[in-house]
Amino acid sequence: MPETFLLDTSRIIDALNGRRDCKAHLSHLLDQGHTLACCTINVIEVYAGMRPKERAATDAFLENLEYYDVTWKIAERAGRLRYDWARKGQTLSLADVTIAAVALENDLVLLTDNHRHFPMLELPV
Numbered sequence: 087m088p089e090t091f092l093l094d095t096s097r098i099i100d101a102l103n104g105r106r107d108c109k110a111h112l113s114h115l116l117d118q119g120h121t122l123a124c125c126t127i128n129v130i131e132v133y134a135g136m137r138p139k140e141r142a143a144t145d146a147f148l149e150n151l152e153y154y155d156v157t158w159k160i161a162e163r164a165g166r167l168r169y170d171w172a173r174k175g176q177t178l179s180l181a182d183v184t185i186a187a188v189a190l191e192n193d194l195v196l197l198t199d200n201h202r203h204f205p206m207l208e209l210p211v
Contacts, residue, residue: 088119090152092189094198095131095181098124102132102140102147106199122197123152125188127181154188163187167206176205 093101093112100108112122129148136144156164164180164187171178182203189196195210204211 088121090121090123090192090194091115091197092123092125092154092185092192092194093128093151094185094196094200094204095128096200097197098128098132098147099135100199102144121152122150123154123194124148125154125185126156127184127188129153131181154192154194156184156188157191160184160187160191163191171205178203178205 097108097112100106101112115122132144132148161184164184167183167186168178168180171183182200186196186204186206186209188194190206190209196204198204198211201211
């Protein structure tokens, strides 16, 4: 059954820079009927590190992804995730818990190579 994969920012950057066979992997997922997605945090992180000459390719790539906004419910869940993991002794970044919350609230599979940034057992990775 086709699923929607929320891309972690590292995977978007890998695809844009042609690293780690990321484009081939993403093409394979699309060929299987899956959907690729991004969220508010991805857009912020990508554009924060983008060089001006990369603008056209970055725009084209991101505009072809399904987009998920950060809602109040997602922001609240992200805050709770960060709080809960801090109590367990692991400080997670606001960006990572927000990406995780977007995936969890929308029943998306997170596509990442940074598994230690996303330790939530309930998060399909």
